[in-house]
Amino acid sequence: MQALFTRIWHVIASEQTRVFLWLVARQVIMTNMKRQRRHLTDTGICQVCKGGEESILHILRDCPAMFEIWSRFVPMAKQGEFFNTPLLGWLYENLGVHTEIGRYNWSTLFAITTWWGWKWRCWNVFGKTGKCRDRVKFLRDLAKETSEAHTKGRERGTAGVRVERHIVWTPPISGWFKVNTDAASKGNPGRALAGGVLRDEDGTWCGGFAINIGICSAPLAELWGIYYGLYMAWEKRVPRLIVEVDSEVVVSFFNAGINDSHPLSFLVRLCYGFFSRDWLIRVIHVYS
Template sequence: MSTICMPKSILDKLDRACKSFLWESSVEHKKQHLVAWNKVTRPKSEGGLGIRAAQDMNKALVAKLGWRLFHDHDSLWVKLVKKNNKVGNIHDGSWLIKKGTWSSTWRSIASGLRDVVIPSKIWVLGNGRQVKFWTDRWLFNRILSEEAGGLLPQGYESMVVNDLWRDGNGWRMDMITPYVSDNARLELTSVVVDKVTGARDRLSWSESVDGNFSVKSAYNLLTRNSDPRPNLEKFYSRVWRVTAPERVRVFLWLVGNQVLMTNAERSRRHLSSTDVCPVCKGGVETILHILRDCPAMMGIWTRILPPRKRRTFFDKSLLEWVFDNLSDENEYCESTWATMFAMAVWWSWKWRCDNVFGNNIKCRDRTQFIKELARDVTLSHRLHNGSSTSGSRGDVLVGWVMPTDGWIKLKTDGASHGNPGLATAGGVLRDGYGDWCGGFSLNIGRCTAPLAELWGVYYGLYIAWEKKITRLELEVDSQLVVGFLKTGVSEMHPLSFLVRLCHGFLSRDWIVRISHLCREANRLADGLANYAFSLPIGFHFFDAVPNDVDSLFRDDVIGSTRPRRIRL
């Protein structure tokens, strides 16, 4: 499965084995497949079970070998495969043209490269000497030549990024602006060519946030369906998160797909001559009739319902009814209503099946039985998770905290109106007395929020270094960025170009402490970032407190605090 593309007949047999296991079917005893296989293999959030189809899984596994071909440069097998098959530059696809002399292994790897890896590759900028400026996907997953509409001058398509970058001046906008949109121009201002660390351009995977290839993301790419259909992600999220045994969740999944073998469904499949309810003889036996509207179950619901639900409980459609009740996590009878509802629905179906097949089990009080069952399920779940209640939360007061004596504190922040969207950053340096030592606002252009946060850190470190500060406390309100600064990121990460530049400052001859702080304690840096939206594109330094953030600065001076709800 992970080294060659297997024959379709073998893959079909694997799928049939999975289907038989799922529906408990065999050669001797055929059973109805309630849900189509192409729906079963969808992610759980889309109404499937997340079971992976063999053919797509095989292709995703083989694609991983293709990805490693361009990243595991020291692996012996990579060196041998490249040499034996004359693997060339990724911009030149001539070495991927299929030949009859190829081995089965290389034929499979080449298929994964053509169908998965190359269409989904993006570039992370280094020195800009390998990335094609107009034809490669490198700027927020867009190809700039597509915006030019085929109007590029002769020779432009062969230009690399470095050809349109001037050290010390930035992008050669006179050669770029006539052929790109305003959004692309603003996005360019947020990206730089790395001429400091000496990093090369590198390939990244567009289907993951961190740029690393994974079989899961490749499989999701291969099975992605762009056909319009209802978005039921919230519904199935409730189904799979409800506190109930797994068999109950699977039953609720069948309810969501509306495939229970009621008389109405059996009649539709020409397996029954009648669709009438065999219990009440008064209506069509639909899913909603069995679970709620049949008098046999309606009496139980009437006795079990909390008062707040009695007015609308019997008026909703099936999916709306299930979603509304599974969303109710309020405590009820030593359980939650969502759990009690799930158990009641499950047992309403079991009792109906027992009635049909003559396996009726006497139950003195079905209402009390469901309540006790829901209580036991909830208690078991809480014991399994190590506590009887979820973590409590409380309010704490946060605000400006003086740096350690002899240290300077740097606070930075970034803001983005979209992802990507118009973006800014800001930062402030203050000493142990809280006095203003310098601040800045940066109108970046257009980028994502994490990139805006990193630009704030970069310029803050730049200013601190230029001021010859030797002990610096850096505080950022983004835990993601703090993680980048403390542990680094892989070279394939889309933000690695700027993380490397920040690490270049951090590795210099000074002491920098990095920590996370709450947003409520970072209002001044946030104010400087928001102030940048009213300023021209570029960097703006302030020796004194700008009038627009003076009130925020004074709040810190007088020790103003704000409440923050945290887990205790």
């Protein structure tokens, strides 16, 4: 698993994409099969194609809309293996392929396609009229753009413009650690997940978490993610910590304070509890 996580954190893709892949590797993303096991639904069948059980691999690879896209990307001779490898092996193998295809690596196209496959599904846009051809072009262009931004970011150092800075995660300065959290909710309020990762100045993975928060609002999910991120870093005895937050609302809670009557004030105060301890913390707003 450690080798797989290393590949995930090194793939050239957006931070959100990597966090998503990490959640996939931990097998914590919600599927109908899982919902059925928890008695949240009475069928584990995929509601998009109704042609099979909705497992993680079904969502990301085997459901017809995705199958069609992958079939356009993967050479015929390799399709047998591609479509038959179990989840973790599938992630591991494909994230390790750095063959260049038209100005980007296969691993980049693979990561981006997986993430967008999930997003499109959550937006429920795979219909019978889904324009697959356009999606194929969209993904290829995005892979090219991401790779180019990555190369430019390297050439110019890490002080590039905003977009470049956030396509490529930048390590903290020497002696500091960085925690990145991400929360996703299906609807606002809706069923929410939060995940986070802690890394050191070399970008080495030092810890991570993924939690199922239940039904809540988007800022509440973000705050839970930050709270757990702080908790994890404190438990690991990190001396100096940068917390990257992509929600302006949440950053303003920390910088400008929050009224006691605000429904989220309890959680902001829980986070403040960590701020006042014997370590250095900086909260930084990043754009995603």
